[in-house]
Amino acid sequence: xxxxxxxxxxxxxxxxxxxxxxxxxxxxxxxxxxxxxxxxxxxxxxxxxxxxxxxxxxxxxxxxxxxxxxxxxxxxxxxxxxxxxxxxxxxxxxxxxxxxxxxxxxxxxxxxxxxxxxxxxxxxxxxxxxxxxxxxxxxxxxxxxxxxxxxxxxxxxxxxxxxxxxxxxxxxxxxxxxxxxxxxxxxxxxxxxxxxxxxxxxxxxxxxxxxxxxxxxxxxxxxxxxxxxxxxxxxxxxxxxxxxxxxxxxxxxxxxxxxxxxxxxxxxxxxxxxxxxxxxxxxxxxxxxxxxxxxxxxxxxxxxxxxxx
Amino acid sequence: xxxxxxxxxxxxxxxxxxxxxxxxxxxxxxxxxxxxxxxxxxxxxxxxxxxxxxxxxxxxxxxxxxxxxxxxxxxxxxxxxxxxxxxxxxxxxxxxxxxxxxxxxxxxxxxxxxxxxxxxxxxxxxxxxxxxxxxxxxxxxxxxxxxxxxxxxxxxxxxxxxxxxxxxxxxxxxxxxxxxxxxxxxxxxxxxxxxxxxxxxxxxxxxxxxxxxxxxxxxxxxxxxxxxxxxxxxxxxxxxxxxxxxxxxxxxxxxxxxxxxxx
Numbered sequence: 001x002x003x004x005x006x007x008x009x010x011x012x013x014x015x016x017x018x019x020x021x022x023x024x025x026x027x028x029x030x031x032x033x034x035x036x037x038x039x040x041x042x043x044x045x046x047x048x049x050x051x052x053x054x055x056x057x058x059x060x061x062x063x064x065x066x067x068x069x070x071x072x073x074x075x076x077x078x079x080x081x082x083x084x085x086x087x088x089x090x091x092x093x094x095x096x097x098x099x100x101x102x103x104x105x106x107x108x109x110x111x112x113x114x115x116x117x118x119x120x121x122x123x124x125x126x127x128x129x130x131x132x133x134x135x136x137x138x139x140x141x142x143x144x145x146x147x148x149x150x151x152x153x154x155x156x157x158x159x160x161x162x163x164x165x166x167x168x169x170x171x172x173x174x175x176x177x178x179x180x181x182x183x184x185x186x187x188x189x190x191x192x193x194x195x196x197x198x199x200x201x202x203x204x205x206x207x208x209x210x211x212x213x214x215x216x217x218x219x220x221x222x223x224x225x226x227x228x229x230x231x232x233x234x235x236x237x238x239x240x241x242x243x244x245x246x247x248x249x250x251x252x253x254x255x256x257x258x259x260x261x262x263x264x265x266x267x268x269x270x271x272x273x274x275x276x277x278x279x280x281x282x283x284x285x286x287x288x289x290x291x292x293x294x295x296x297x298x299x300x301x302x303x304x305x306x307x308x309x
Numbered sequence: 310x311x312x313x314x315x316x317x318x319x320x321x322x323x324x325x326x327x328x329x330x331x332x333x334x335x336x337x338x339x340x341x342x343x344x345x346x347x348x349x350x351x352x353x354x355x356x357x358x359x360x361x362x363x364x365x366x367x368x369x370x371x372x373x374x375x376x377x378x379x380x381x382x383x384x385x386x387x388x389x390x391x392x393x394x395x396x397x398x399x400x401x402x403x404x405x406x407x408x409x410x411x412x413x414x415x416x417x418x419x420x421x422x423x424x425x426x427x428x429x430x431x432x433x434x435x436x437x438x439x440x441x442x443x444x445x446x447x448x449x450x451x452x453x454x455x456x457x458x459x460x461x462x463x464x465x466x467x468x469x470x471x472x473x474x475x476x477x478x479x480x481x482x483x484x485x486x487x488x489x490x491x492x493x494x495x496x497x498x499x500x501x502x503x504x505x506x507x508x509x510x511x512x513x514x515x516x517x518x519x520x521x522x523x524x525x526x527x528x529x530x531x532x533x534x535x536x537x538x539x540x541x542x543x544x545x546x547x548x549x550x551x552x553x554x555x556x557x558x559x560x561x562x563x564x565x566x567x568x569x570x571x572x
Contacts, residue, residue: 158413158421161406165414168403175362175401176469177388177418 007137009257013250014140015201016220018147020228020249021242022194023221028229028241029155030187031167032080035091035218039098040072040192042214044199046102049111049209058119062200069196072098073188080188081181095214102211109211118204136205143201147194148242154190155238163187195221216274219281224249226284255280311338311361311477311509316370318356318533330356331367332533338477343503343510343524347517349556352530354513358479361511363387374476389418392475392508394466394483394499401466404455408446408465409435411454415469438468442498460491464498471502478503480512496523517549531559 019041026034044065051061072094079090103109123139124132154160165173166183174180195217203209228248232240259268259276268276316334321327331353338344348354359365361372363384371380374390395401402411412435413426432450439447442464446457454462463483471478480499484492500523503510514520520527527544529537529552537555539547 153425154423156425156427157423158417158426159423161410161414161426162421164406164410165403168405169400171364172401172403173414174385175364175388175391175393176415177385178421179383179385 005257005261006254009254010250011137011140011205013253014137014144015198015205016253017144017224017246017249018201019195019198019217020221020224020245021147021151022191022198023218024225024242024245025151025187025191027222028225029164029167030184032087032184032187033091034076034188034191035088036072036076036094036192037195037221038214038217039095040069040195041199041217042102042209042211043068043072043098044196045203045209045213046105048200048203049113050105052113052116052118052204053111058117058122058204062119062197065196065200066193069192069194070189072196073192074185077185077188081184099211106209106211111209113204113207120204140201144246148246152239152242159186216277219277220252223252223277223281223284226281227251230284230287252280310340310375312373314371316360316367318360318365318367329533331360334535336535338509338511340509341507342526344512344526344528345520345524346511346513346528346530347515347520347552348530353533354530355481358481358511358513361477362391362393362479390476391479392470393479394463394470394481396482396485398459398462398466398486401469402454402462405453407451407453409450411465412469412472415472418473442468460487460495463487463495467499467502471506471508474506476509478508478510480510482513482515485515517552521547521549529555
């Protein structure tokens with residue numbers, strides 16, 4: 001494996017790590033399987049591409065992307081908390097309608113950003129002594145760490161704790177005076193805001209926005225959360241959990257990169273990527289089961305090998 | 310003061326499973342009262358607590374606390390007046406959060422903000438109140454609640470339910486699913502807290518001895534109605550035998566009713 005391949009895997013691991021933190025917030029913390037992300041990721045990219053293509057400020061583009069993501073999450077929350085749709089259906093509806101919204105925003109199915117002013121170019125002009133290859137991973141690392149620490153802090157606040165309790169024991173937290181509709185709205189808005197931020201950065205990094213780029217976002221996010229979870233054992237601590245999600249994202253991107261780069265030797269084609277990502281998720285999900293079984297065989301006490309959640 | 314006015318509740322109306330859980334409940338509970346409620350399964354005891362807490366809304370009737378009409382208020386709003394301990398120890402705590410985090414959830418009943426849920430001062434306070442339980446929980450603040458036994462979880466729930474001086478404390482057979490030794494200990498802790506904080510309490514129990522030993526007023530329910538309501542001198546003279554007789558008398562009436570229908 002070459003150095004540049006690893007570097008790209010890191011960069012992507014950081015950028016998609018922001019998305020994975022959003023998925024962690026809904027799936028793990030709020031216990032809400034939110035499929036909106038398949039739409040809010042390209043939404044962030046679409047808004048960003050539209051603004052940057054028209055010559056707008058790339059930082060402003062990021063802000064608007066986040067606002068768009070928050071609104072998307074809010075719509076899913078509206079479907080679920082006010083119209084009483086199931087959590088899955090609520091996400092699917094928003095995700096589907098966002099496809100049309102994204103097309104409307106972009107006006108076509110693909111916007112290239114080559115030669116346009118992205119945040120990477122802007123920061124490069126501030127620090128001319130560094131190359132883009134040096135700046136990109138550092139910038140993305142700083143952003144994902146900033147998001148991580150802000151999220152850690154938020155989840156330790158009174159509101160953040162109420163959101164965690166909503167995912168853990170909804171009846172209990174209601175009897176302690178929390179309107180769980182509100183906590184779900186906050187969680188979904190925040191999550192999709194992060195996913196759209198990730199989409200915005202990815203569009204600027206990869207130099208395009210495409211209406212189909214969101215397909216499988218949720219699987220990649222889940223893969224990161226699950227891979228991270230099977231690595232880091234200390235589940236109680238939020239700080240460790242969010243770190244593990246980022247590490248999971250890096251591992252996932254590295255694996256995907258390797259599969260893309262060397263997969264042809266096994267007969268894989270680029271189009272098989274989504275299949276590979278699903279296989280990765282299945283493997284990551286069943287890994288703890290196998291680990292338990294192997295342990296049981298080694299210690300030969302026939303104990304039930306399944307581990308707690 | 311808690312007032313229930315003409316409460317009706319019917320589940321699964323219009324189906325073959327239709328159950329009239331509550332049929333015209335009128336009840337006033339004064340501040341400082343400690344009411345125990347007994348009754349057989351399906352008498353409507355739990356539904357009554359659910360209606361007070363707002364988990365279930367009645368088909369008809371009003372719920373008032375200190376003259377404020379709460380009939381249309383959601384459960385989370387009523388939480389500012391009501392502390393609650395459920396029968397199932399799993400229901401009162403968040404399992405994947407730590408003991409101190411659970412306690413932090415219970416400090417405020419409204420107006421939560423962006424302050425950190427935990428700080429040195431709060432931890433100190435938690436340690437102090439947990440030490441009073443004498444269960445060793447004060448040394449386990451950062452342990453996840455899922456690691457606790459049923460008794461420990463229930464003790465924690467009681468502390469959480471009463472931390473924010475509630476106007477009404479609802480206990481729904483909160484020691485019934487624990488083994489006898491721990492059940493006694495939890496009941497002891499409960500009584501200490503109620504006495505210390507002078508809490509207005511409604512305790513549902515299926516243990517008649519407990520129903521008469523604790524509190525100052527006892528209510529017996531049957532098929533959605535209050536059929537016995539005793540307090541003061543009259544209650545002191547009541548024995549378990551008497552309660553049992555009431556029960557069997559009811560069963561006989563029911564039997565006769567059935568006979569009439571079948572005849």
